Amino acid sequence: MVTVAVDAGGADLGPAEVAAGAARAADRGTRVLLFGPAQEIGRVHDGVEVIDAPVSIAKQADPAYAVRTTPEASIVQATRAVAEGRAQAFVSGGSTGSALAAALFNLRRDRGVYRPALALPLPNPSGPPILLLDVGANATCRPEHLVQFAHMGSAFSQAVLGIAAPRVALLSIGEEPEKGTPDLVGVHEQLAGSRGAGLNFVGNIEGTQVVEGVADVVVMDGFTGNITLKLIEGVSGRALRLVGEMARSTPRGRLGNRLIAPTMRRLRETIDPEGPGGAYMLGLRQLGVVAHGRFSARGFAQAIDVAARGVQHDVIGRTRAALLEAGALRPPRLGSASGDDPDAASAPAATVSTS
Amino acid sequence: MVTVAVDAGGADLGPAEVAAGAARAADRGTRVLLFGPAQEIGRVHDGVEVIDAPVSIAKQADPAYAVRTTPEASIVQATRAVAEGRAQAFVSGGSTGSALAAALFNLRRDRGVYRPALALPLPNPSGPPILLLDVGANATCRPEHLVQFAHMGSAFSQAVLGIAAPRVALLSIGEEPEKGTPDLVGVHEQLAGSRGAGLNFVGNIEGTQVVEGVADVVVMDGFTGNITLKLIEGVSGRALRLVGEMARSTPRGRLGNRLIAPTMRRLRETIDPEGPGGAYMLGLRQLGVVAHGRFSARGFAQAIDVAARGVQHDVIGRTRAALLEAGALRPPRLGSASGDDPDAASAPAATVSTS
Numbered sequence: 001m002v003t004v005a006v007d008a009g010g011a012d013l014g015p016a017e018v019a020a021g022a023a024r025a026a027d028r029g030t031r032v033l034l035f036g037p038a039q040e041i042g043r044v045h046d047g048v049e050v051i052d053a054p055v056s057i058a059k060q061a062d063p064a065y066a067v068r069t070t071p072e073a074s075i076v077q078a079t080r081a082v083a084e085g086r087a088q089a090f091v092s093g094g095s096t097g098s099a100l101a102a103a104l105f106n107l108r109r110d111r112g113v114y115r116p117a118l119a120l121p122l123p124n125p126s127g128p129p130i131l132l133l134d135v136g137a138n139a140t141c142r143p144e145h146l147v148q149f150a151h152m153g154s155a156f157s158q159a160v161l162g163i164a165a166p167r168v169a170l171l172s173i174g175e176e177p178e179k180g181t182p183d184l185v186g187v188h189e190q191l192a193g194s195r196g197a198g199l200n201f202v203g204n205i206e207g208t209q210v211v212e213g214v215a216d217v218v219v220m221d222g223f224t225g226n227i228t229l230k231l232i233e234g235v236s237g238r239a240l241r242l243v244g245e246m247a248r249s250t251p252r253g254r255l256g257n258r259l260i261a262p263t264m265r266r267l268r269e270t271i272d273p274e275g276p277g278g279a280y281m282l283g284l285r286q287l288g289v290v291a292h293g294r295f296s297a298r299g300f301a302q303a304i305d306v307a308a309r310g311v312q313h314d315v316i317g318r319t320r321a322a323l324l325e326a327g328a329l330r331p332p333r334l335g336s337a338s339g340d341d342p343d344a345a346s347a348p349a350a351t352v353s354t355s
Numbered sequence: 356m357v358t359v360a361v362d363a364g365g366a367d368l369g370p371a372e373v374a375a376g377a378a379r380a381a382d383r384g385t386r387v388l389l390f391g392p393a394q395e396i397g398r399v400h401d402g403v404e405v406i407d408a409p410v411s412i413a414k415q416a417d418p419a420y421a422v423r424t425t426p427e428a429s430i431v432q433a434t435r436a437v438a439e440g441r442a443q444a445f446v447s448g449g450s451t452g453s454a455l456a457a458a459l460f461n462l463r464r465d466r467g468v469y470r471p472a473l474a475l476p477l478p479n480p481s482g483p484p485i486l487l488l489d490v491g492a493n494a495t496c497r498p499e500h501l502v503q504f505a506h507m508g509s510a511f512s513q514a515v516l517g518i519a520a521p522r523v524a525l526l527s528i529g530e531e532p533e534k535g536t537p538d539l540v541g542v543h544e545q546l547a548g549s550r551g552a553g554l555n556f557v558g559n560i561e562g563t564q565v566v567e568g569v570a571d572v573v574v575m576d577g578f579t580g581n582i583t584l585k586l587i588e589g590v591s592g593r594a595l596r597l598v599g600e601m602a603r604s605t606p607r608g609r610l611g612n613r614l615i616a617p618t619m620r621r622l623r624e625t626i627d628p629e630g631p632g633g634a635y636m637l638g639l640r641q642l643g644v645v646a647h648g649r650f651s652a653r654g655f656a657q658a659i660d661v662a663a664r665g666v667q668h669d670v671i672g673r674t675r676a677a678l679l680e681a682g683a684l685r686p687p688r689l690g691s692a693s694g695d696d697p698d699a700a701s702a703p704a705a706t707v708s709t710s
Contacts, residue, residue, distance in 0.1 A: 061531075140536050140537070173491060173494065180494060206582075207582040207583070207587075208588050208589035210589060222528075223528055223579075226528040227526065227528065227579060229562065230561050231565060233562070235587050235594070236593075236594045239590070239591045239594035239595055239622075240598070242622055246618045246622050247615045250617075250618075252617070255614055256612070256616075259607050259608065260608055260612060260615060262607070263598065267601050
């Protein structure tokens with residue numbers, strides 16, 4: 001049985017909502033260690049162990065500093081539980097920034113990985129989810145980071161989403177290899193060459209194509225990824241709202257609107273951000289899932305489920321194997337015993353779930 | 356009467372389609388000089404003068420080189436007509452890259468402007484259009500470029516869209532001033548300080564907020580802008596398609612779908628990319644409008660109309676005045692008599708209308 005350490009601090013609807021999600025996940029067979037204010041959480045469910053951790057650093061401006069100076073914080077305790085083997089993965093309901101900082105501090109990056117990335121399986125009504133990464137762990141990226149993200153995403157897509165040869169694309173401003181920023185042109189060249197070994201690299205795609213299902217994995221830096229994810233959320237929501245608003249202006253439209261209400265509900269559920277359960281934090285020595293701060297119990301249950309599934313499918317081990325096979329691991333540096341790149345631990349972008 | 360020079364080369368539907376659009380614009384009171392293959396264009400309409408220019412460089416990989424070596428190309432002739440005073444603005448139906456290169460070559464940047472930007476008024480069903488810039492002229496930008504874009508967009512929004520004190524926002528990955536790339540954090544600081552003089556700067560907005568109408572002008576680099584624009588197009592289109600597809604799976608839904616068909620048509624027209632007529636090229640000594648290569652006659656007529664309206668409202672003069680007032684002009688360099696920045700003329704991003 002998989003044990004998932006869950007941070008109940010920082011969720012918009014409060015720790016009790018996270019606990020309700022944990023209870024649902026426990027019913028479905030995952031053991032949960034729940035770190036949060038025991039008093040607010042109250043009575044607990046079988047399969048959910050509450051560890052009193054009333055301090056949350058989800059709203060701190062400098063997450064890296066907060067993590068180092070607040071060992072009792074719920075997210076710090078949750079990631080430590082994973083580092084110490086009491087759990088196999090963690091789920092954060094607070095801010096991306098503090099989750100990333102705590103994970104880097106307690107779990108550290110996997111050997112040869114430059115930067116962790118947040119990978120989000122975007123619900124796709126006409127096929128398997130489309131994996132977007134990075135959706136917000138790194139506001140700026142170097143070309144070698146994006147090359148690794150391509151492999152991390154492909155390995156994840158195979159292991160967890162069950163896609164045999166995921167089509168990996170680079171998000172750019174034109175399909176031609178020479179389109180985009182100079183950095184992206186370089187990434188394209190590497191992925192089309194030997195650094196793309198083992199990948200089914202399909203080249204650049206444009207913004208219009210992201211939701212069209214022409215690629216299974218779409219690679220981008222965390223700034224572009226965060227904006228992409230939030231535009232998809234905002235624009236889909238607005239389009240569906242406008243259908244209703246404009247229909248209601250005529251009697252015929254009002255009737256039509258009532259008749260398609262079940263369709264609209266179904267469609268909203270299909271593209272609901274709670275569906276995927278959050279973004280997977282890839283590239284660490286163990287697995288983390290960052291839920292959206294706005295999630296209800298349903299979303300948190302989903303996040304815990306996907307974390308458990310990630311452990312069962314050995315996402316971390318498979319990602320490492322894919323990077324190794326493609327020669328996309330960072331070469332060890334002289335004088336750096338751990339193989340870690342010190343600049344990566346300092347400033348996560350802190351974006352996905354901070355609301 | 357305003358005269359607009361139109362490049363009929365490079366449009367997906369062919370020069371005759373552009374000519375049909377020119378005829379409509381001429382009917383509405385704009386004189387058109389149409390540069391393209393006279394044979395394909397055929398019979399002409401009063402108010403449209405065809406200048407035979409059968410060579411198009413819209414598909415050339417290196418637009419700057421193509422412009423310098425192909426003086427007879429339709430876009431080069433069209434921009435030259437503006438430079439020589441035979442027309443007051445130009446409309447390009449080919450690629451953004453060649454239009455930008457030709458405009459930089461023949462019209463040059465306005466004094467004190469670092470880089471031209473493409474500004475697109477995004478149709479907004481619940482209010483005035485939302486101006487996005489840059490949507491693809493510059494794949495990479497320095498902070499001072501974005502500061503100028505804010506002023507250029509604000510001046511445009513006032514002059515052409517009639518918004519008295521446009522709310523100007525910076526697209527980022529969090530509302531807090533310190534969120535985003537280091538460059539964006541610096542831009543925020545400048546716009547919130549003295550470099551934002553005369554602006555109604557409302558701070559950062561996130562991807563979800565772009566279409567919500569919380570800002571009238573949204574500033575971003577051309578890479579982010581191109582992806583933003585294309586995501587909006589792709590995601591809105593998909594959402595509306597899905598409503599229809601999912602509704603048709605039940606008898607009740609099929610009936611509802613028929614009843615809301617007029618609503619859907621109206622909504623599609625409202626958000627149609629042909630509506631705004633293309634993107635305005637700001638920051639040059641004269642005005643250009645880049646239509647989408649995919650446009651039909653309706654879109655080209657619209658593009659010619661907006662170019663004429665831009666001339667009537669003195670977009671260029673007003674933008675210049677706003678930059679001057681805010682002290683956001685580039686200081687003249689020693690040894691550079693023209694005030695031009697040579698690095699800007701070389702590599703436009705070439706993205707909006709290349710299909």
